[in-house]
Every structure is written in C-alpha cells, then in structure tokens.
Amino acid sequence: MKEWRGIPRAEIPWYPTIDAKKCIGCKACAEFCKNDVLEFNQDTGKTKVKNPYNCVVECRTCARICPTEAISFPDEMAFSNFLKEKLAKKE
Numbered sequence: 001m002k003e004w005r006g007i008p009r010a011e012i013p014w015y016p017t018i019d020a021k022k023c024i025g026c027k028a029c030a031e032f033c034k035n036d037v038l039e040f041n042q043d044t045g046k047t048k049v050k051n052p053y054n055c056v057v058e059c060r061t062c063a064r065i066c067p068t069e070a071i072s073f074p075d076e077m078a079f080s081n082f083l084k085e086k087l088a089k090k091e
C-alpha cells in the first residue's frame, strides 16, 4: 500500500514491534499475516518485522494471537490524534 487515505504510507508510523525477549518463535503471527510484514528467522529462532509499512493501518490481529504478548503497537490515543492531525492538514 503506497497511500492510506491520501497520506503516504511511509509517513504513518503504524506497524508491529516484536520484543525478542518474549518471542518464543511459534510462527503464529508470521503464518497468519498475508501482507509480508513478518518473517521467521531460522538463525535466531524468532520472528522479526521485515516490511513494517505493509502493515494494515490500525490492524492489531497478530498481537492478539501471539501467545506471549511479544507484539505491540503504538498507543491508541496518541496514534488516533496523530491521524486526525494528518488528515486535517489534507483538507
């Protein structure tokens, strides 16, 4: 996705962050997401974020299915305010 509601996707800081200390390498997130955001790394035995800007804005599904709560997203309120400001500038 190059743009989201007319905003360049690369200007929208919405993507998962994986805490490597918590990741047990179960691959559930990487196998679930079809957007090529996440990649299991054979060497480390953990999943990493490969293409952050492929993530669907405001999707959090992989965080919900992670058994160890290793995946996090930006603060909901702060992100919502960020989007409002960005969208208002376009009007």
Ligand code: SF4
Binding pocket: 016, 032, 033, 034, 035, 037, 038, 054, 055, 056, 059, 060, 061, 062, 063
């Ligand atoms: S939040 Fe959704 S789109 Fe983004 S990486 Fe997770 S499952 Fe994929």
Ligand code: SF4
Binding pocket: 018, 022, 023, 024, 025, 026, 027, 028, 029, 030, 046, 047, 065, 066, 067, 068, 069, 070, 071
């Ligand atoms: S679902 Fe969680 S524990 Fe499993 S690979 Fe993904 S980040 Fe790691």
